[in-house]
Amino acid sequence: xxxxxxxxxxxxxxxxxxxVLMIFSYDIIKINWISFMExxxxxxxxxxxxxxxxxxxxxxxxxxxxxxxAPVNPIQxxxxxxxxxxxxxxxxxxxxxxxxxxxxxVVGGALVFPPANLTSEVVQSKPDGALFLSISNGIxxxxxxxxxxxxxxxxxxxxxxxxxxxxxTLKASATPQP
Ligand code: HEC
Numbered sequence: 001x002x003x004x005x006x007x008x009x010x011x012x013x014x015x016x017x018x019x020v021l022m023i024f025s026y027d028i029i030k031i032n033w034i035s036f037m038e039x040x041x042x043x044x045x046x047x048x049x050x051x052x053x054x055x056x057x058x059x060x061x062x063x064x065x066x067x068x069x070a071p072v073n074p075i076q077x078x079x080x081x082x083x084x085x086x087x088x089x090x091x092x093x094x095x096x097x098x099x100x101x102x103x104x105x106v107v108g109g110a111l112v113f114p115p116a117n118l119t120s121e122v123v124q125s126k127p128d129g130a131l132f133l134s135i136s137n138g139i140x141x142x143x144x145x146x147x148x149x150x151x152x153x154x155x156x157x158x159x160x161x162x163x164x165x166x167x168x169t170l171k172a173s174a175t176p177q178p
Pocket of ligand 1: 094135140148
């Protein structure tokens with residue numbers, strides 16, 4: 001065999017091998033390799049949220065400074081903000097606090113600590129920033145148990161202010177004016 005012939009054989013063999021490999025890589029022949037993905041260290045959603053790294057600022061800007069008290073609401077309560085808040089409430093809060101925000105959600109009843117009535121004077125008398133912090137950080141009971149989970153990973157900073165603005169609109173319906 002001449003050199004060229006041998007080279008052609010080698011090239012043909014290489015091309016054949018490549019073709020066979022491509023059958024697998026393009027899933028023409030699909031082999032379900034045994035994998036044990038479930039056997040690995042992992043966290044379930046909202047389990048052990050990682051603490052924010054020291055001296056870091058969220059990309060949305062500083063929402064509040066820890067230990068510096070409640071922040072001031074920067075989002076004007078217009079129709080858009082309230083509507084956004086209403087939708088977000090119906091996704092994130094309704095299961096515990098209920099459709100009327102009186103604390104009678106489907107999940108709420110099963111909790112050891114009943115969710116707060118958000119239309120009540122107790123909650124409504126708090127400043128916007130306090131409600132914002134409750135949503136952001138959750139509520140740690142005096143017994144050291146988490147009564148309400150922190151929802152800062154579920155709602156962006158803007159989202160949380162929208163929810164606060166929405167909660168404010170519930171006040172009137174709870175305390176009817178004479
Ligand atoms: C897993 C259930 C659960 C979800 C979801 C939940 N909450 Fe709560 N929330 C609670 C419970 C329970 C309490 C009462 C805690 C207590 O009294 O110690 C509470 C209390 C509160 C309070 C009163 C805190 C205060 O400062 O007096 C506010 C405000 C509040 N929730 C707002 C919200 C909003 C807004 C959402 C959605 C963005 C939400 N919660 C989602 C369970 C929940």
